[in-house]
Amino acid sequence: MPLQRSNTADKFIVDRRKRHRNSDVARAVRKTRDRLSQQAGNLDFDRELLKLHAQAMTSGAVVIPMLVLAIAAAGRLAGVGNEIGLWALFTLTSYTIVVFMARRIERTEASELNALQTRREFLVGHFLCGLGWAWFVWLGCGACEVDQFQAVKAVVLLFAMAGTALMASSLGGALLATFAVPVALYAYAATKSWMPVEAIMAALLVLSLPFFAYIASHLNRFSLLLLSFRSEKDALIAEVETAKSMSDEARRRAEDANLAKSRFLASMSHELRTPLNAILGFSEVMANEVLGPMSNPTYRDYAHDVHDSGQHLLDLINEILDLSRIEAGRYQLNEEPVMLLNIVEDCCHMMELKARNKDIRVIQDFEQTLPRLFADERAVRQITLNLLSNAIKFTATGGEIRVRVGWTAGGGQYISIKDNGPGIPEDEIPVVLSAFGQGSIAIKSAEQGTGLGLPIVQGLLAMHGGEFELHSKLREGTEAIAIFPLSRVMEELPALPTAAVAARRR
Structure with missing residues (x-):
């Protein structure tokens, strides 16, 4: 009969029928990068560039006007006349219009x-400013005592061009838009005068x-490019935040x-143990022939098998319930001063018969001067018995x-149990420490276990810090x-002197 493939994937095995989440994430990142690799002409970027231009014009609103005022003051001192004042007023008005426009944007x-x-x-506003500079180029100064007046105007235009x-x-x-007309006008004026200096300055302005x-x-x-990087960063941060919120929600649900x-498992203790106790009790009665001999010895063997299987199932249920109570936070510690040496010694005596049946020698190496621990005696016994078992x-x-x-x-106390068994491969240690996890070599060389002993030990130790x-x-x-830990070790209190004890009794 051909094997049918199960449609249900084991939750402990990777389900290769599902798409890997990493490929979805990589696809989303590539899609985001493609969307963000925008060039000039995109409306969003054009708007951002306009906002950047508006910020630059408002932050540098005093630079060009200060240059204009300085030129107007120098011109008045040089004897240009009232015309330079009208030029300054027109140019300042043009730049003021551009600045107000920038603040609105x-x-x-x-x-x-x-x-x-x-x-x-x-662009219209900058063109108006350019008309002001064209007026400056056209200004004359017949009464000026400044040599090479046209060269001075060319230098001023160079400063204005650099700032703009x-x-x-x-x-x-x-x-x-701002300086095409002024430069053209200056070149035209230089061609009319044919002065070498003016021609050189005109060529310099044109270049x-x-x-x-x-x-x-x-x-x-x-x-x-900066806008592209910023947009990519913001979008990727948004993607990461979205993925994080999704993972947090999934983790919370898990x-x-x-x-x-x-x-649920912690609350099922009574319901699960009650029928098992009946099975164990009746099977033990049948196996021991308490109510009379059984005519068929096979039935007696079956009763023994039922009892052994029921006992194994009860042990498994007890371990599952213990681990479930620990995970659910319902395991209550009954803390009291205990002697770790005495508990471990009792546990060794309890497991002595089981070790003797396998001809295993148990060597005890205890430090005899250990003070008491503030711990749950039942939990400490369970830790020791699980490790010994x-x-x-x-x-x-x-x-x-x-x-x-x-x-x-660090001043704490420890229990160490070392065997010379088959050992565990290094890559299988995390598996062994997980619930229901067992190493491959240990499974082949020993009796089957539940795989819950070490997780219970970890949980009980964590509750003790x-x-x-x-x-x-x-x-x-x-x-x-x-x-x-050290916080669990209780200090030995010194004995009080006899006089102090007598004084307290009075």
Whole structure:
């Protein structure tokens, strides 16, 4: 009969029928990067560039006006006349219009901007400023005592062009809209005069205009790149936040489901144990022939098997319920001063018969001067018995187990149980420490277990604030160490002098 593939995947095995989540994440990141690799011409980026231009114009609003006022004052001192005052008023008015326009754009949300219309308005404003500089180029000074007046105007234009190239780099074409007419007018005036100095300055201005335009375009691309990086960063942060919120929600649901499972199992103690007690009791009565001999010996063997299987099932249920109570936070510690040496010694005596049946030698190596621990005696016994049971279970016949109790380096106390069994491969230690986990070599060489002993030990030690360590080497053995912290060790109180005791009794 052909095998049918199960449609249900084991929850402890990777289900390869499902798409890997990493591929979905990588696809989402690639999609995000493709969406964010935007170039100039995108409406969102154009609006952001306009906002950057508006910020630059408002932050540098006093630079060009201060230059204009300085030129006007120097012109008055040089004897240019009243015309330079009219020029300064016109130029300042043009720049004021551009600054007010920039402040309005700065207060407007980027999504509400009409990029094309706003760009046109800015270019018109810069063109008005350019008309002011063209007027400056056309200014004459017949009564001036300044030599090379035209060369001085060319130097002033170079300063104005440099400042505008830096401030207006976010708006493409702003530099040309401002200084194309003034430079052309200066070149025209130089051709009329045919003065060598003026011709040289005109050539310098003509060459400077594309140079500064080139610098402005590079600054514009740099601003665009910064916007792209910022947009990519914001979007990726949003993706990460979304993924984080989804993972947090999934983790919260998983924790809630795990807690509900643990609470359910912890509350099922009575319901699960009651029928098992009846099965164990009746099967023991039948196996021991308490009510009379059984005519068929096979039935007696079956009764023994039922009793053994029921006892194994009861042990498994008890361990599951203990682990569930620990996970659900319903395991209550009955803390009291206990002697760790006495508890471990009692546990060794309890397991002595089981060890003797496998010809295993148990070596006790105890420090005799240990003070008392403030702990739950039942939990400490369960920790010790679980570790001893595992050591006996996985130690071959004729082996030995060394049990040590002593001080830790930090002032706490520890229980160490070391066997010379088959050991555990290093990559299987996390599996062994997980619920229902068992090593492959141990399963082949020992009797079947539940795989809950070590998780219960870890849980009980964690409730005491302690730690659990498992060291193992393949074919050399395993050492399990249960550590109780310094805070659990009780100090020995000094004896009171006789006079002090008598004074207290009075």
